[in-house]
Amino acid sequence: MKQKTKRHTDPALAQARREQVLAAAADCFRRKGYHGAGMAEISKTAGMSAGHIYNYFTNKEAIIESIIERDMEEMFSIFQEFEDMPGDLVTILLDGLDHAVERHTDIDQGALNLEMLAEAARNNKVASLLHATDVLARERMRQLLVGERGPLKDIADDELTGRIDVMFAMIGGLLLRKMLNPDLDQQAVLKALRPTMKTLLLPFA
Amino acid sequence: MKQKTKRHTDPALAQARREQVLAAAADCFRRKGYHGAGMAEISKTAGMSAGHIYNYFTNKEAIIESIIERDMEEMFSIFQEFEDMPGDLVTILLDGLDHAVERHTDIDQGALNLEMLAEAARNNKVASLLHATDVLARERMRQLLVGERGPLKDIADDELTGRIDVMFAMIGGLLLRKMLNPDLDQQAVLKALRPTMKTLLLPFA
Amino acid sequence: MKQKTKRHTDPALAQARREQVLAAAADCFRRKGYHGAGMAEISKTAGMSAGHIYNYFTNKEAIIESIIERDMEEMFSIFQEFEDMPGDLVTILLDGLDHAVERHTDIDQGALNLEMLAEAARNNKVASLLHATDVLARERMRQLLVGERGPLKDIADDELTGRIDVMFAMIGGLLLRKMLNPDLDQQAVLKALRPTMKTLLLPFA
Amino acid sequence: MKQKTKRHTDPALAQARREQVLAAAADCFRRKGYHGAGMAEISKTAGMSAGHIYNYFTNKEAIIESIIERDMEEMFSIFQEFEDMPGDLVTILLDGLDHAVERHTDIDQGALNLEMLAEAARNNKVASLLHATDVLARERMRQLLVGERGPLKDIADDELTGRIDVMFAMIGGLLLRKMLNPDLDQQAVLKALRPTMKTLLLPFA
């Protein structure tokens, strides 16, 4: 429901317009929040009239939904990268922490993510999308960890579940840290993060 | 700006009224979010007229600001408890995880906290309050860890900084986990969380 | 659903405000039509802010519904008058034609009635109200005609049905006549109308 | 104003296009009403782009005006039929009632007619067209009734005027009846309608 089914004669143009809107909306949501940003402001940022946006999105909600879906796809590509990398998985994941910290301490993206989470608390569609995304992310992670190359092939299922949630909490929590502590020292965080993640990636003693 | 400077003839009554409003507002924000809850609903929940609220708070923003201040005080009392407990600090902190998980997976409180964080991205007053609270919380934690009974008396300053941020990220991140995965298994999380926190509380090998 | 259930401290004031709005809206609908008249215009005509109207009516639709209900009540009082009058019913009804013509050639009321009928074609709630009103009106008329004093006690049921519909068509149709022929001569109409109605009120030869 | 004065290179094609639009618009207005039907829907129904319609009609109003003109012509052809029929005029007119009832209880056409009448209350052009049509219709009827074969050659002029208005009210009113009472029994109506119309077509006793 997040994209108008309306046919456009020039699909490339339509896609370009859609992306214009998504970029503008993401920007506005970051700065003003979902409710704080009006369609007027979004349209001005997107460089098109407010009315025209409705040729590409059924309503404001559909815009944030599309943004979420876009993010979802991006997340999958990250998992794919991990899966495609050769070598020891623990090493790969620990090395990946640098990027993860980078990504989760981008204050603009963080603000946007918070908006989406806050919106999820009162908008079922948004909540469903986020839940679905999370289910898939956990599943991908699980398969990574118990797969052929996985370091946790032998642990109990619910222990694995707990570990994954704690990993995600830790990484996702960085976003909150950056909001609450803008001076967050990434290098210091990484130094503490690596041994901690290692604990989670290997069987407990 | 969060409290009217207006003089009230009966300061005790005024204080009671303020707390009535704060409790009602927190309740409404939890259920509907900051933007979703209207002054009408808050006033009904508080058992007083909408207009009357403005005798105690200059506007809606001032209400959420006051709620944050109240929460801040609550957090300090938790640190105080840790400090007052006798025995081994690592044990105390690890035992405290049960309560921490409990507190951070309360979905209503989580929704409210997310609202406040999201609001911080665009409301300077809210941001300042949260930042100040966080500075104090980190400081309390630091003193706990490097204090007389502390397990990390000997590590470098910036390493300690990193560890604290990761601990806070991990605990705070649980809030996000619960929002994204409402079926979160608290016991499984605790089982993974304890060894992980222990890694952070003791010098790395 | 046409009246807000919201409690008002001063019901008399509330009622007065409601009537202010209804009068203003009826006026605007007459002049501009239901769709042509905006809430802004109605509120200006009513002498209150647009927002305030929503304290008394849930939405614009509820306003036209209330107008219809008001008209419905007026219609019943007219039937009541007929029923309360002593004397020969045929004479009473024929004498009532003067008022009927008067009422149905009021061009403002006519315009408003047409709006309501046109709106009924696309608004189910309005249609239901009008249908319900019409059912009741036909029933009242039927009881008048077959009642103790009625002139058509002995005719078949479906003949009676047909007669009532033709009577109502004839009277209601005057409204259309006045719209199409503003110079309509009321006296001339009455001269033709009386014998015609008499034909309908007495058994056919 | 109802037709663009713009010159078209192929007038026949232009005329065809105009009729395409009129047919589509009439269809849409019937189903959704004048205000309920958008130019987008009309253009889709007409099988041409919205913009192109503006090459044939200055605006939406011009479309309904043209529809009225078309209907006007249709009405005249009905009178012509009566005039061309041989035999007793009273019989012809009474026999014509079947068709009249049929035509005036078509609920879609009725909705369209109501739209036009309602529109007349606020659109002078529409009002003028309808008035002019009505003048002509009354004149045709008058000539039928007082003509060579007419049954009312000897009655006073204003009595005739009144009778015609009542006849038209009765027939036109059926449209209202059908809107208010969709279950209207056509046969029962006809049984009551014939004697009533006969009363109007013959000198009063």
Added chain:
DNA sequence: GATGAATGAGAGTTCATTCAT
């Protein structure tokens, strides 16, 4: 001739805030 992308004014509605009582 024909398209439909694009506009922008204006629609109905909500809600934080004010103020007379």
Added chain:
DNA sequence: GATGAATGAACTCTCATTCAT
């Protein structure tokens, strides 16, 4: 102190109309 009637600006969304192609 307390009320809630009243305001009005801002919101999302629609749609007749224009115009570059």
